Amino acid sequence: MQRNKKSGSKRVHRSHHIDKDAIVETIYPAVIKMVGKNIFRVLPPSENFEFDPEEDEPTLEVSWLHLQLVYELFLCFLESPDFQASIGKKYIDQRFVLKLLDLFDSEDPRERDFLKTVLHRIYGKFLGLRAFIRKHINNMFLRFVYEADSFNGVGELLEILGSIINGFALPLKQEHKVFLVKVLLPLHKPKCLSLYHAQCNQK
Template identity: 55%
Template sequence: MHDRGVHPTNSPIKQFEFELWPCLCSKTDIVSCFSGKCRGGNRAIVVIQRCARCGKNNLFVSKVSLCCATFDFTDPTKILIEKDLKRQTLLELLDFVSGSVRFSEPAILAMCRMCAVNLFRVFPPNYRSTSSNGGENDDDEPMFDPAWPHLQIVYDLLLKFITSSGLDAKVAKKYLDHSFILRLLDLFDSEDPRERDCLKTILHRVYGKFMVHRPFIWKAISNIFYRFVFENERHNGIAELLEIFGSIISGFALPLKEEHKILLCRVLIPLHKPISLGVYFQQLSYCVSSLRKNQSCAVPR
């Protein structure tokens, strides 16, 4: 079972407390709700779409709180009812978020915390590639998280949430902050290509919606490349991160800023060095070809 990393204490998400929901007061109560023992009675199983408009956001927050419960998926024969109830709740939340809804600040905070609790985890050492080639190898058998049936829905939820027209970016940026983004970037080292693909789409949407975070995302990805090239040459998500990089580069206005030219040269040229180049060569080539629109980038500095 993977270690679920604790979110940094300097993040607003840490301020999120269970007393936000009248029917819940502890993680034990949350787990109990999935086994039909919630002290709040039937309030925990009310369908959001059948709730009065004025109460939908509050019920949404309560439902999201239930999904902060995490289960051990290493034994597929245990707590099946609770796991299935959580899955049904996640699917209901996904259906609700996909519709026309205006998210309150408590709802935004609740969603960010639930996603953090479920997604942010530390991969054990043997999970990461130990191949001398680094990165993902066609001969390696990737290790998949047994909790993927739930993780996939949480990723879908986060994507719909971020792209929703009912999400106020000015409010959400307090919770989808630099700490949250760094934890998302950590997950790109997952051996599961499905997870990396979800992360790629989500991070690209975050970059598009939260303009205030763009410089930070750009530098954070660059730092991953630096560590990959100059420290260990081991990372499973270089290709996906380069795809994001390529998309960003193609959107740069001409002429390119001097800072972009220097940074791109310092990042892209060294990426030709690792022996695992073949894993991400196509994505790197796209980034390099995008620079041809401004040939001054090719001048050594």
């Protein structure tokens, strides 16, 4: 079954590169469904409960070659000049984004790097999802600071927020001031601050 999914992804990937006009309206639900079926999953618990990201090697995803192919296809789809957000928003919705955000806790840094790029593309193309994305990233940070023992994707999400903040108009809105005081500053408290200190202080 895994082999069938992989070969199917390869066919779509190749055809996408061969025909630049392949992105017609009927392909949107098929691509989004395929992406969801392949990447959305419950992440396994860490095998090393005393894992130290500064000392230990991360647990890499065993099916990464397959996942990488799907992520690459999705990015090609989103970045295509033929992609239309007005159609895509029917399928890339809040529920899709929430599942995407959950994957940022993946221990595999390769997956988190792809997720960072995918979420950034979605944020740029779907204006109606921007406030929702910011709100839920904020919630994830608050949960990490006050409730969770660890969260693997802090650095990547901070990189995304860094580029978002650079695009904020002056003077800052109240929402952005609240983020600075209630979310960004508390991120300096956890013991693992050194893992994302550079992103926390990016300009």
